[in-house]
Amino acid sequence: MSRVFTAGDVASHNKPGDLFIVVDGDVYDVTKFQDDHPGGKKILQRVAGKDASKQFWKYHNDGILKKYQSKLLVGSLDTKPKPEPKAEPAPAPVVKAPSPKAVAAAEKEASSSEETEPLDAFGEQIPFADPSWYQNYHSPYFNETHVALRAEVREWIEAEIEPNVTEWDEAKLVPAEIYKEMGRRGYLAGLLGVDYPTEYAPNGVKSVTPDKWDLFHELLITDELSRTGSGGFVWNVIGGFGIGCPPVIKFGTKALKDRILPGILSGDKRICLAITEPDAGSDVANLTCEAKLSEDGKHFIVNGEKKWITNGIWSDYFTTAVRTGGPGMNGVSLLLIERGEGVSTRRMDCQGVWSSGTTYITFEDVKVPVENLLGKQNQGFRVIMTNFNHERMGIIIQSVRFSRVCYEESVKYANKRRTFGKKLIEHPVIRMKLAHMARQIEASYSWLESLIYQCEKMGETEAMLRLGGPIASLKAQSTLTFEFCAREASQIFGGLSYSRGGQGGKVERLYRDVRAYAIPGGSEEIMLDLSMRQSLRVAKAMGMKL
Numbered sequence: 392m393s394r395v396f397t398a399g400d401v402a403s404h405n406k407p408g409d410l411f412i413v414v415d416g417d418v419y420d421v422t423k424f425q426d427d428h429p430g431g432k433k434i435l436q437r438v439a440g441k442d443a444s445k446q447f448w449k450y451h452n453d454g455i456l457k458k459y460q461s462k463l464l465v466g467s468l469d470t471k472p473k474p475e476p477k478a479e480p481a482p483a484p485v486v487k488a489p490s491p492k493a494v495a496a497a498e499k500e501a502s503s504s505e506e507t508e509p510l511d512a513f514g515e516q517i518p519f520a521d522p523s524w525y526q527n528y529h530s531p532y533f534n535e536t537h538v539a540l541r542a543e544v545r546e547w548i549e550a551e552i553e554p555n556v557t558e559w560d561e562a563k564l565v566p567a568e569i570y571k572e573m574g575r576r577g578y579l580a581g582l583l584g585v586d587y588p589t590e591y592a593p594n595g596v597k598s599v600t601p602d603k604w605d606l607f608h609e610l611l612i613t614d615e616l617s618r619t620g621s622g623g624f625v626w627n628v629i630g631g632f633g634i635g636c637p638p639v640i641k642f643g644t645k646a647l648k649d650r651i652l653p654g655i656l657s658g659d660k661r662i663c664l665a666i667t668e669p670d671a672g673s674d675v676a677n678l679t680c681e682a683k684l685s686e687d688g689k690h691f692i693v694n695g696e697k698k699w700i701t702n703g704i705w706s707d708y709f710t711t712a713v714r715t716g717g718p719g720m721n722g723v724s725l726l727l728i729e730r731g732e733g734v735s736t737r738r739m740d741c742q743g744v745w746s747s748g749t750t751y752i753t754f755e756d757v758k759v760p761v762e763n764l765l766g767k768q769n770q771g772f773r774v775i776m777t778n779f780n781h782e783r784m785g786i787i788i789q790s791v792r793f794s795r796v797c798y799e800e801s802v803k804y805a806n807k808r809r810t811f812g813k814k815l816i817e818h819p820v821i822r823m824k825l826a827h828m829a830r831q832i833e834a835s836y837s838w839l840e841s842l843i844y845q846c847e848k849m850g851e852t853e854a855m856l857r858l859g860g861p862i863a864s865l866k867a868q869s870t871l872t873f874e875f876c877a878r879e880a881s882q883i884f885g886g887l888s889y890s891r892g893g894q895g896g897k898v899e900r901l902y903r904d905v906r907a908y909a910i911p912g913g914s915e916e917i918m919l920d921l922s923m924r925q926s927l928r929v930a931k932a933m934g935m936k937l
């Protein structure tokens with residue numbers, strides 16, 4: 392139970408056998424925690440019975456308090472200011488239905504004010520640590536529905552995810568309950584790059600009605616999830632799903648969708664995308680996993696291997712690229728394989744994204760009904776290409792936010808760490824590092840917003856043709872930015888980002904996650920080359936004059 396203490400009360404708990412400390416007006420009983428304290432017990436005993444706020448913030452991030460509060464908090468000081476009571480929302484006035492003319496006028500006024508008024512400030516207001524529309528800037532892309540969703544997601548992340556993410560990454564596992572919660576909250580159904588599929592996810596998302604859902608809501612969910620600074624966590628909850636499920640909803644038969652989508656979107660069943668093979672990555676047209684039609688024409692028999700498959704070990708369904716025809720891209724189909732006889736999965740040990748479940752899969756004489764074909768036989772390449780844009784956008788969103796996390800952690804640390812008699816932030820060399828991080832982050836994010844807007848406005852086919860080049864280029868731009876920011880943040884944190892956990896923990900983890908973004912979904916080299924080839928080809932078709 393929470394008690395109120397005077398400073399004198401706390402001072403009486405000043406012995407190793409009875410040890411209280413104060414942090415920010417709250418009183419913690421650390422008597423039993425002393426022996427487990429990673430910083431040692433003596434350091435706690437030195438501040439026994441005292442206000443240790445200054446010392447505490449020197450060595451820890453705010454996640455620590457959230458994590459340990461339930462075990463150690465015993466009350467607060469009588470001098471701690473009371474939190475402002477939340478204003479009760481005024482009851483909605485009873486009004487008569489307005490005339491159509493009044494509705495039209497109000498809509499006009501609302502849309503013009505949307506264009507002129509910036510959205511309210513949100514978050515900590517550290518310049519460049521959040522997108523500018525979080526900081527009272529004007530935006531043509533975001534409105535009140537995005538604001539509501541942002542608050543909803545952030546509240547959940549800060550309360551349930553952030554304090555545990557390091558533990559989950561070390562354990563290489565996120566509790567299954569978290570994935571189910573993604574389904575219950577309606578987030579999974581909102582991440583498919585299509586209109587919100589109410590027929591398969593009738594509960595929707597709490598703060599946004601399905602008719603208002605757009606690609607900027609998708610951006611927001613991924614962006615806010617990525618604030619955790621863990622590629623493993625983000626890939627665990629949306630990695631396999633975000634690339635494995637869109638082909639099902641776009642190209643699956645109605646019977647297949649009716650059977651499997653409700654379970655997938657509610658978070659009860661898991662799905663992943665299985666394209667890459669031990670010998671075919673970015674070079675998709677050369678894949679060898681084969682699917683032969685059975686003599687009665689009712690099944691495909693699948694044999695082959697898939698490698699580096701995100702979420703594979705936990706998946707019930709595998710959206711799989713298989714060879715159903717001759718060599719090259721025109722012999723490739725996409726097939727939904729269900730876990731069962733002949734499907735084996737094993738976890739792979741990788742450099743980064745530890746909790747994402749990177750998997751090696753073998754298919755041995757797996758019998759798959761022909762009804763599980765996604766799109767037309769031997770035309771899977773088109774399905775895969777459509778999917779790539781969506782996949783790459785996800786990678787871009789995460790890379791830009793991870794760059795921000797590296798930057799944000801660095802700004803906070805540089806404002807408390809002192810060297811040579813000054814705070815780090817007072818050294819020009821450190822400010823220069825931050826400035827180079829910020830300029831790349833903001834440039835990448837602005838291009839991202841613009842491309843999402845284009846995706847929203849163009850139809851799928853036009854977007855696939857015209858945006859493939861720019862999206863590939865931005866993918867390379869964002870992962871290079873991420874790599875740069877992880878490196879610079881690591882230099883700012885020094886030894887703290889070389890050891891795991893603690894204040895430099897996010898930076899250390901992200902540094903390890905960089906390659907998981909720079910390589911999959913098309914390596915930087917392939918992306919940059921593709922961006923030019925594709926953009927020039929499209930421009931030529933549209934009348935470019937050289």
Ligand code: HEM
Binds near residue numbers: 434438446452455893
């Ligand atoms: C509620 C009280 C406290 C809790 C729950 C706590 C928890 C922790 C945890 C979990 C770590 C591991 C590193 C990390 O994850 O950040 C740590 C490290 C540390 N703590 Fe505490 N701590 C508390 C109070 C204090 C106080 C009052 C001091 C100083 C007077 C202190 C000094 C340190 C130091 C020096 C380290 C090692 C930092 C490093 O490795 O660079 N802690 N603490």
